[in-house]
């Protein structure tokens with residue numbers, strides 16, 4: 001079967017209305033991908049409960065959406081909860097791409113947005129699970145070495161994002177406005193189709 005083309009979808013910020021789409025995307029991950037994504041075995045029940053808890057007030061989730069179906073996701077959330085994400089908390093980032101959609105640059109697009117979001121919220125340290133032995137993730141992290149102080153020898157996926165700039169803040173705002181407009185158009189198109 002030919003690989004699906006990423007030209008058919010849009011990258012945008014996901015909202016609580018995408019919860020089911022995010023859950024279904026996670027449920028499509030195979031066993032190995034689930035282990036890489038969550039650092040442990042992840043049953044269907046676990047994933048359903050996890051998706052239910054997503055979209056907390058601090059969470060920033062971008063997704064690649066094709067005809068209403070979430071095919072990839074990049075997630076940023078504060079950890080420790082001593083401080084809100086915008087006030088210098090530590091954060092964790094996680095990425096997942098549907099098997100058939102991999103190696104087309106979606107991981108890189110998601111990481112760009114998540115690193116930007118972490119910078120803009122002044123996240124002190126960004127943790128990425130499974131970085132040490134995950135070749136695609138290592139390659140992605142190296143790609144963003146200009147925006148990250150990445151220390152591969154620490155091997156625990158700990159990264160310090162740089163400070164925000166006016167450009168990174170405006171860039172995120174413009175991206176979110178465009179993503180919102182796209183989501184509305186998509187919803188309208190699908191409502192008419194029904």
Ligand SMILES: CC(C)(COP(=O)(O)OP(=O)(O)OC[C@H]1O[C@@H](n2cnc3c(N)ncnc32)[C@H](O)[C@@H]1OP(=O)(O)O)[C@@H](O)C(=O)NCCC(=O)NCCS
Pocket residue numbers: 032033034036037038093094095096097098101102103104105106107108109128129130134135136137139140
């Ligand atoms: C990690 C993951 C998100 C990457 O998604 P992707 O859309 O394939 O990423 P990209 O297409 O942007 O590729 C990123 C880099 O990894 C490389 N890569 C991708 N798959 C690879 C593989 N199986 N083996 C070696 N390198 C690989 C790509 O060539 C690219 O590097 P390059 O630009 O230097 O050539 C995806 O593989 C995935 O969902 N894995 C399972 C979950 C996971 O491991 N999440 C990360 C932990 S939170």
